[in-house]
Amino acid sequence: MDIFLQQLINGLTLGSxxxxxxxxxxxxxxILGLINFAHGEVVMIGALxxxxxxxxxxxxxxxxxxxxxxxxxxxxxxxxxxxFTIERVAYRPLRNAPRLAPLITAIGVSIVLQQLAMxxxxxSYHSVPPLLPAATHEVLGATFTEVQVIIVAVAAITMxxxxxxxxxxxxxxxxxxxxxxxxxxxxxxxxxxxxxxxxFVIGSALAALAGVLVSANYxxxxxxxxxxxxxxxxxAAVLGGIGNLAGAMVGGILLGVIEALGAGYIGDLxxxxxxxxxxxxxxxxxxxxxxxxxxxxxxxxxxxERA
Amino acid sequence: MPRKSWLGMALIGAALALAPIVVGASLGNAWVRVLDFAAxxxxxxxxxxxxxxxxxxxxxxxxxxxxxxxxxYALLAxxxxxxxxxxxxxxxxxxxxxxxxxxxxxxxxxRLRGDYLAIVTLGFGEIIRIFLNNLNTPIxxxxxxxxxxxxxxxxxxxxxxSKPVEFLGITFSGVMLYYYLxxxxxxxxxxxxxxxxxxxxxxxxxxxxEDEIAAKACGINTRNVKLLAxxxxxxxGGVSGGLFAGFQEFVSPESFGLMESVxxxxxxxxxxxxxxxxxxxxxxxxxxxxxxxxxxxGPMQQAMFGKVLLDPEALRMLLFGLALIAVMLxxxxxxxxxxxxxxxxxx
Numbered sequence: 001m002d003i004f005l006q007q008l009i010n011g012l013t014l015g016s017x018x019x020x021x022x023x024x025x026x027x028x029x030x031i032l033g034l035i036n037f038a039h040g041e042v043v044m045i046g047a048l049x050x051x052x053x054x055x056x057x058x059x060x061x062x063x064x065x066x067x068x069x070x071x072x073x074x075x076x077x078x079x080x081x082x083x084f085t086i087e088r089v090a091y092r093p094l095r096n097a098p099r100l101a102p103l104i105t106a107i108g109v110s111i112v113l114q115q116l117a118m119x120x121x122x123x124s125y126h127s128v129p130p131l132l133p134a135a136t137h138e139v140l141g142a143t144f145t146e147v148q149v150i151i152v153a154v155a156a157i158t159m160x161x162x163x164x165x166x167x168x169x170x171x172x173x174x175x176x177x178x179x180x181x182x183x184x185x186x187x188x189x190x191x192x193x194x195x196x197x198x199x200f201v202i203g204s205a206l207a208a209l210a211g212v213l214v215s216a217n218y219x220x221x222x223x224x225x226x227x228x229x230x231x232x233x234x235x236a237a238v239l240g241g242i243g244n245l246a247g248a249m250v251g252g253i254l255l256g257v258i259e260a261l262g263a264g265y266i267g268d269l270x271x272x273x274x275x276x277x278x279x280x281x282x283x284x285x286x287x288x289x290x291x292x293x294x295x296x297x298x299x300x301x302x303x304x305e306r307a
Numbered sequence: 308m309p310r311k312s313w314l315g316m317a318l319i320g321a322a323l324a325l326a327p328i329v330v331g332a333s334l335g336n337a338w339v340r341v342l343d344f345a346a347x348x349x350x351x352x353x354x355x356x357x358x359x360x361x362x363x364x365x366x367x368x369x370x371x372x373x374x375x376x377x378x379x380y381a382l383l384a385x386x387x388x389x390x391x392x393x394x395x396x397x398x399x400x401x402x403x404x405x406x407x408x409x410x411x412x413x414x415x416x417x418r419l420r421g422d423y424l425a426i427v428t429l430g431f432g433e434i435i436r437i438f439l440n441n442l443n444t445p446i447x448x449x450x451x452x453x454x455x456x457x458x459x460x461x462x463x464x465x466x467x468x469s470k471p472v473e474f475l476g477i478t479f480s481g482v483m484l485y486y487y488l489x490x491x492x493x494x495x496x497x498x499x500x501x502x503x504x505x506x507x508x509x510x511x512x513x514x515x516x517e518d519e520i521a522a523k524a525c526g527i528n529t530r531n532v533k534l535l536a537x538x539x540x541x542x543x544g545g546v547s548g549g550l551f552a553g554f555q556e557f558v559s560p561e562s563f564g565l566m567e568s569v570x571x572x573x574x575x576x577x578x579x580x581x582x583x584x585x586x587x588x589x590x591x592x593x594x595x596x597x598x599x600x601x602x603x604x605g606p607m608q609q610a611m612f613g614k615v616l617l618d619p620e621a622l623r624m625l626l627f628g629l630a631l632i633a634v635m636l637x638x639x640x641x642x643x644x645x646x647x648x649x650x651x652x653x654x
């Protein structure tokens with residue numbers, strides 16, 4: 001029982017991070033119908049650039065959480081600029097090209113970002129200084145750290161804010177209109193290019209936040225962390241129904257919990273034949289199963305094939 | 308066939324036959340080895356070309372079929388299990404098993420739209436790699452991350468290709484012998500590819516690529532035809548994988564990462580999707596150029612700046628990524644596109 005609760009807590013933490021990254025995928029997909037393959041690498045850049053700032057300020061005497069906040073702001077700025085540039089350079093010129101073309105440029109962008117990160121930060125694993133309160137607490141035999149609480153809380157607040165932005169503000173309405181039909185939205189006075197650019201910027205800011213949280217959770221960051229995280233977040237977005245914001249959150253948390261519980265129990269279930277190093281298989285397995293039985297995801301609407 | 312094209316083919320044949328001797332004598336056997344890999348990758352790229360180029364199904368996990376072929380060969384011809392089947396029995400078996408995997412993956416996923424299919428195949432590729440990495444416990448099947456070593460070399464008429472042979476006063480080293488085998492097989496695959504392209508099935512693939520709904524309305528059984536493309540591509544991958552295992556005499560999960568899938572895909576896309584000469588060009592370029600770069604970048608920086616400023620390996624990948632973006636932006640149909648395809652994209 002205690003392992004159940006423990007894995008549930010770990011899964012929730014991981015799931016909130018997946019959800020934040022998944023939001024970036026889902027927002028872009030909702031508007032452009034494009035998988036922003038490079039999104040995971042933006043998360044990685046966010047994690048590493050915040051780390052650089054945090055290391056610079058670590059000895060400045062400022063309280064830990066303030067340092068992390070400054071690091072987060074710096075990372076958000078870097079990622080927002082990056083997201084804007086990626087859209088401008090790699091996606092916008094190909095908006096009317098065959099579907100494969102932007103996917104290939106996206107792969108190109110992720111390779112470039114990964115190699116630039118490697119040249120900047122090196123191949124090694126960087127440990128993240130523990131600046132956030134890390135005291136552990138115990139509930140019913142399961143332990144959780146304050147970092148985990150912060151991660152879940154920050155993720156929840158951010159998602160609520162994003163929902164408000166999309167559903168209540170003028171900008172959100174323009175985004176929804178562009179997603180529905182860019183040409184008609186244009187006729188109504190919406191500058192579709194600006195909205196699409198802004199969507200990338202907002203998604204990248206979320207990616208920066210996710211990068212900071214994930215490196216705080218694991219205590220390490222390295223140039224290769226973006227790929228698998230991005231893949232899982234994409235899985236989460238598909239699981240929830242891609243293009244649907246609430247779906248991305250539900251999908252993220254669900255995927256985190258499935259993974260954690262799966263890793264916790266697979267040894268017992270298979271009599272020790274398969275171990276917890278198969279954790280990564282779950283995400284893909286879930287993805288394949290969802291796409292077979294419910295291709296539009298848990299909360300997605302059924303889309304007619306667009307000719 | 309007109310006399311002119313016979314002449315052309317004879318010239319190409321002579322060039323292909325002499326290439327390893329010339330390259331071996333001038334640049335050394337390491338470069339003949341690069342040519343071997345070029346032929347191997349061309350076979351892989353031609354297999355993927357069926358899936359991506361002809362049928363328009365984006366497969367990002369193609370290397371998994373290569374892995375299946377390679378590991379099958381490794382398991383059936385190495386001291387790991389003490390089984391030593393002849394290569395010519397394993398290769399067709401590898402093709403069949405890889406084809407079966409292709410159907411297994413394709414059957415549930417082919418209903419999906421293009422980019423979803425890409426992600427699912429990517430996930431499948433990763434799953435295969437994770438299993439290869441971890442299937443050493445509790446029963447040691449794949450020997451985990453250490454890989455399988457001391458695999459039997461491929462033999463032709465009882466002559467193992469890893470041993471040098473004297474012929475007409477020239478010593479043909481192992482890598483040269485493999486070169487001839489790979490080139491002959493690659494030519495075979497080119498031939499199959501060309502025949503497939505103009506066949507009824509090939510035309511059905513192109514129809515599906517252009518407009519699936521219209522293809523269906525024309526009476527094409529889109530599900531079966533797509534599945535056939537998947538299986539056919541996987542088969543080629545399986546054969547290439549077996550050849551790779553026999554050639555290297557060693558396999559490990561590291562050789563079958565996502566980057567390899569992306570590399571093969573780039574050969575197809577940069578060369579010219581659906582156009583066999585383009586794909587061959589793409590395969591040749593992306594094997595030989597990075598290799599030249601790997602050897603040249605370090606000394607060149609040394610000469611220009613007095614020291615090696617940037618890690619050549621990272622620089623190579625960086626340029627590779629930039630080249631991908633640039634080619635897609637300026638030549639979205641590839642460097643040597645199919646004439647029909649070029650017309651469509653030019654509109």
